[in-house]
Amino acid sequence: MTIHYDPAIRTFHLKSKSSSYILQITKEGLPVHLYWGPQVERVSSTHPLVTIERCSFSPNVSAEDKTISRDTLPSEFPAYGNGDFREPAIELRLADGTVVSDFRYIEYKIASGKPQLEGLPATYAETDEEAETLELVLEDAKTGLRAILLYTAYADKDVITRSVRIEHHGSERVVLTRLLSASLDLHRTDLDFVHLSGTWTRERHVYKRALVPGLHRVDSKRGASSHQHNPFFALSSKDATEEHGEVYGFSLVYSGNFLAQAEVDQYGMTRAEIGINPFGFEWTLEPGSHFQSPEAVLVRSNEGFGGMSRTYHQLYRTRLCRGQFRDKTRPILINNWEATYFNFNAEKILDIARVGHELGIELFVLDDGWFGERDSDNSSLGDWVVDKKKLPEGLGKLGESLTALGMEFGLWFEPEMVSPNSNLYRKHPDWCLHVPGHARTEARQQLVLDLSRQDVQDYIVEAVSAVLDSAPITYVKWDMNRNMTEIGSALLPADRQGETAHRYILGLYEVLERIVTRFPHVLFESCSGGGGRFDPGMLYYMPQTWTSDDTDAVERLKIQYGTSMVYPASAMGAHVSAVPNHQVHRMSPLETRGHVAMSGNFGYELDLSKLPQEDRELIREQVALYKELRSLIQQGEFYRLLSPFEGTETAWMFVSEEKNEAFAAYFKVLAEPNPPLKRLRLKGLDPNKAYKISHTGEVVRGDELMHWGLPLPMLEGDYRSALFVLKEV
Numbered sequence: 167m168t169i170h171y172d173p174a175i176r177t178f179h180l181k182s183k184s185s186s187y188i189l190q191i192t193k194e195g196l197p198v199h200l201y202w203g204p205q206v207e208r209v210s211s212t213h214p215l216v217t218i219e220r221c222s223f224s225p226n227v228s229a230e231d232k233t234i235s236r237d238t239l240p241s242e243f244p245a246y247g248n249g250d251f252r253e254p255a256i257e258l259r260l261a262d263g264t265v266v267s268d269f270r271y272i273e274y275k276i277a278s279g280k281p282q283l284e285g286l287p288a289t290y291a292e293t294d295e296e297a298e299t300l301e302l303v304l305e306d307a308k309t310g311l312r313a314i315l316l317y318t319a320y321a322d323k324d325v326i327t328r329s330v331r332i333e334h335h336g337s338e339r340v341v342l343t344r345l346l347s348a349s350l351d352l353h354r355t356d357l358d359f360v361h362l363s364g365t366w367t368r369e370r371h372v373y374k375r376a377l378v379p380g381l382h383r384v385d386s387k388r389g390a391s392s393h394q395h396n397p398f399f400a401l402s403s404k405d406a407t408e409e410h411g412e413v414y415g416f417s418l419v420y421s422g423n424f425l426a427q428a429e430v431d432q433y434g435m436t437r438a439e440i441g442i443n444p445f446g447f448e449w450t451l452e453p454g455s456h457f458q459s460p461e462a463v464l465v466r467s468n469e470g471f472g473g474m475s476r477t478y479h480q481l482y483r484t485r486l487c488r489g490q491f492r493d494k495t496r497p498i499l500i501n502n503w504e505a506t507y508f509n510f511n512a513e514k515i516l517d518i519a520r521v522g523h524e525l526g527i528e529l530f531v532l533d534d535g536w537f538g539e540r541d542s543d544n545s546s547l548g549d550w551v552v553d554k555k556k557l558p559e560g561l562g563k564l565g566e567s568l569t570a571l572g573m574e575f576g577l578w579f580e581p582e583m584v585s586p587n588s589n590l591y592r593k594h595p596d597w598c599l600h601v602p603g604h605a606r607t608e609a610r611q612q613l614v615l616d617l618s619r620q621d622v623q624d625y626i627v628e629a630v631s632a633v634l635d636s637a638p639i640t641y642v643k644w645d646m647n648r649n650m651t652e653i654g655s656a657l658l659p660a661d662r663q664g665e666t667a668h669r670y671i672l673g674l675y676e677v678l679e680r681i682v683t684r685f686p687h688v689l690f691e692s693c694s695g696g697g698g699r700f701d702p703g704m705l706y707y708m709p710q711t712w713t714s715d716d717t718d719a720v721e722r723l724k725i726q727y728g729t730s731m732v733y734p735a736s737a738m739g740a741h742v743s744a745v746p747n748h749q750v751h752r753m754s755p756l757e758t759r760g761h762v763a764m765s766g767n768f769g770y771e772l773d774l775s776k777l778p779q780e781d782r783e784l785i786r787e788q789v790a791l792y793k794e795l796r797s798l799i800q801q802g803e804f805y806r807l808l809s810p811f812e813g814t815e816t817a818w819m820f821v822s823e824e825k826n827e828a829f830a831a832y833f834k835v836l837a838e839p840n841p842p843l844k845r846l847r848l849k850g851l852d853p854n855k856a857y858k859i860s861h862t863g864e865v866v867r868g869d870e871l872m873h874w875g876l877p878l879p880m881l882e883g884d885y886r887s888a889l890f891v892l893k894e895v
Contacts, residue, residue, distance in 0.1 A: 167298065168181045168320075169298045169300050169317075175214060176190055176191040177189070177209050178190070178274070178302070180319040180326060181205060181319060182319050182466075183323050183324045184205050185202065185203065185204060185205050185324045185326075185466045186202070186203065186204070187201070188200040188206075190215055191271045192239070194228065194270070195270035196236070196241065196271070197241070197243055197302060198241060198242060199240040199241070199242050199350045202350070202466060217233035217238070218238075219232045220235060220237070220238055224238050225249045227249065235249060236248060236249035236250035237250055238433055240352075241349065241351060241437075242302075243304060243315060244437075245257070245266075245269055246266070247267065248267075252431055253381065254344065255330075255344075255349035256269070256313065256332075256342075256344055256346070258306075258340055259340070259341040260308075261339055267308075268307070269313050270306075271303070271304055272303050272305050273303045274300060274301060274303065276298060276299070276301075277298070278294035278295070278298055278299075279294035279296070279297060279298070280299055280327075283458055283461060284458050286419070286675065287419050287461075287702070287705075287707065288461040289318075289325075289461065289463060290485055290486075290488075291318075291485070292485075295321070296320060299317065299319075301315070301316055302314070302317070303315075305335075309338070309340050310334065310335040310453075311336060311451070312334075312335055313330055316328065316329045323477055323480065324465055324466050325464070325465055325481055326466075327461050328347055328348040328461070328464060329458065329459050329460065329462065330346075330347060330458075332451065332457045332458075332459075333456045334452065334454060334456065335454075337453055338453070339450060339451065339452055339453070340451045341450050341451070342450075342451055343447065343448055345442065347442075347461060348441065348462035348464060349439040350438055351431075351436065352435065353435055354434070354436060355377055355430045355435070356404055357376075357401040357404070357428075358375065358376055358401070358402045358403075358406070359375050359400075360401070360471075361395065361398065361400075362398060364393060365393050365394060366695050367721070368393075369393050369698075369700065369713070369728070370700070370725060370731075371724055371725075372728045372731060372811055374402075377428060377436060380429070380430060383427035383428075384427070385425045385426065385427075386424055388423070388649035388650060389422060389649050389650025389653065389667055389670065390421060390646065390694060391421050391698075391700070391701040392649070393696070393697060393698040396732070397418035397424040398415070398731070399427075399428070399440070400413050400414060400415045401436065401438060402470075402471065406470050407471070408806050408807075409470050409473075410469065411468075412467070412468055413466070413471055413474045414464070414465075414466050415464065415465040415466070415732070416462060416463075417462070417465070417702060418460055418462055418463075419701075419702040420442065420460035420671070420702075420703045421675075422670070422671035423446070423667055424440070425440065425443040426439070427440075440462050441459055442459065442668060446653065446664060447667065447668065448662075448664030448665060449665050450662055450665070460703070471806075472805060472806060472849070474731075475730060475732065478733070478734075479733070479804060480803075482702060482733065482734060483736055486702055486706055488706065488709075489682065490687070491709050495796045496689065496710065496800060497529040498527050498528050498529065498792060499530070499531050499576065499741075499768075499769035500519070500530055500531070500771070500774060501531040501741065501769060501771045502515060503771055504744060504772055505771065505772050505773035505774075508541050508542055509535075509541075511557070512558070515532060516564075516571075518530070518774050518775050519568055519571055520775075521782070522573065524786075525774070525786045525789055526789035527573070527789060528573065529576055530568050530574070530575060530576065531576035531577070531641060533578040533643070536553060536557060537549060537551060537552060539553065544587060545587040545611075547580055547583045547584050547588060547612050548583070548585060548589075548615070549589050549590055550579070550581070550629040550630065550633055552633075560637075561577070561633065561636055561637040562636050562638075564637070565638040566637075566638065569638050574640045575638055576639065576641030576642065576643065576689075577633070577634075577642055578642075579630060579642060579643070580612075580644075581644065582615055582626070582646050583648070584615050586613060596656045599651075601653075601654040602654075606652060607651040609648035610647050612647070614650055616655050617671075618666055618669035618672075618673050619655065623677050626677050630681055631684060640689060641689045642688055642690050643691050643693055644693060644708065645712075646694040646695075647695050648695075650667065650670070653666050654666055655669070675703070682708070690708035690709075691712055691739055691767075692705075696713065696715035697713055697714045697715075700733065702732075705737055710736065710739055710767050711739060713725060713726060713739055715749065716750070717742075717747060717749065718747040718752050719754045719758050719885065720750075720754060720835055721749070722740065722762050723810040726738060726740065726766060727810055727811070727816060727818070735800060736800040739767050740765060740767060741763055741768075742756070742759045742760055742763045742770045742785075743759070743771045743772050744773070745759075753885075754885040756784055757784065757886075758833065758887040761889055764791070764795070765831055766799075767800070768792045768796070791889075795820075795829050795891070798821075798822050799820050801823075802820040802821055802822050802823065803820065804818065805819050805821065805848075805850045807832075807846060808832075815835070816832075816833040817830065817846055819831070825852040825894075826893070827892065827893050828850070828857070828890075828892040830876070830890040831887065831890075832887060833885075833886075833887045834886050834887070835885060837881075837884050845874065845875035845878060846876045846878050847873065848871045848872050848875065851868035851892075852894075853867070854867070854869070855867070855868045856894065857893060858892065858894075858895045859876070859892060860890070860891035860892070861889075861891075876890060
């Protein structure tokens, strides 16, 4: 049993692998947070919640007990308007115009397993023994609204998931203006706020700052989880490192506007919250209706950031990703985008593919420009019909030719967008997001289709399906190259326009569910100008994401390192591209570019047919090595060794579950004169096993490799790298 209820003191004790999460129902019926930390056997105290009378500026819940104030309670579901002056988890607007709510406990249910969330992606349990779920039912007496707080504890992982379902059992319309998926008050403030932020081509850099009184927040108002901030944050102890210290992680399984924040209050508590961004959000609840929030995944680690990350990796790789590609190794691909951009024909594509096949590459991906009259980015999005000028015999014939070469065939789409210069837009100008009387703001000369509409959803499903049925396609890159403006829908009434952004995401999830179910043999990779929608919600439908449009090896060190804080290597698309790099114009060795890209789902994005023989031979070696290592890289445990945010060196490694194989990569960005001799301390090995080092043949015990380390070679020049493959002997 992972969840235990003690009726004597009304506490719920959720046990995960090595942690306890404890909450209590007060005598007033308010759910309060007591503890989240290393696992304890039981709650022995008869008075686990300690309260004290504060000044009159912290109003009391009742006149009988002046020690109980919402302003000082560690709440699990804080509401606005009746004494808690901190950030709420829920806000309402009632029919009489008031905004006060008061949710009190009425009942609970504990069940084995983990229920699905209606219309939303979420982690799952394959058997009832893997997890247990608590449903805590609260009610607001005035409105008849019920809030069902869902908690799932995984037995073999330090994971607690949380979400909220609102059910309207009253008689009057209520407008929901805020509903966060998780809110809890930690009894400490000696923490750092850690988040992943950046911009296009510079995604998910790691930032850390000390908590001080007030609000610390990251969010997105762009209609997508965004390049700027990821729907994740962590609170870490001051002594937290990769291996040591306490870390609390908060990750949201959602692809739209989000809010992630920590608020330090006046009495030494930190309120951590994550969920849909209230900015621009409204949802009208009619009597009898309901609303489900996205899932928040809470991870606690006593083994620093590395322990937190490996928990997220294992959970998201095996209990968020689905389908036949969840546990399969992914193919090595060649993508023509940076090789040709829009300027290609069938002969050029096959020229690149022939060289790729000769070098051992397994999949050819045809990127943007194959449809409509798409010779630049100014037309044809939405017209998913092959351009016969470029491909006169169609996708089917091209796919057959690639298959005859021994290559699989992949294709790029951007189904959520429409070009004003397109047949689709001329036929259905109201199908895009827009607000009457306002200009339709373009970005990359395109508009966003209104996926809150059923007719738009149906069109996308059928148009994409027709293409996938027309050729032997086994891979799809699903792109989305702009954020939302004029967020309005022609089919929603005036009082429901605030629902548009969330309805778009629900519509997107419905479209993806229909398509991936219809084409289970296709490997889908999500993309949004690279990493603009790299979030757990998309991984539920597509097990990998194009990590960034920046393919420069040096920039990718920070991008991939930061991404690994939450997401496994199996989720990261990583390609070798030409030099000078098309984004930053840097010249880096092909060897280094290969080593960086090998640390994810490996591929190439350049014109192989123009490479000299020397480079082709090196690519052949890289491909062969990755085939040998890809099960380890895509499914092994990941350890960060040296941070690119703390110097000019980066290192990381992968270790198999049995600890009988490992792969480490070391990168030196800048050369230094007369450098010292250095050793690289490895992690995650079995200290009692002996490992053979591939490049030297030397046999070394795991304890020596972890405590003393491997001697690093003297690398000459900038942007250099070295690989180490270890196998048990």
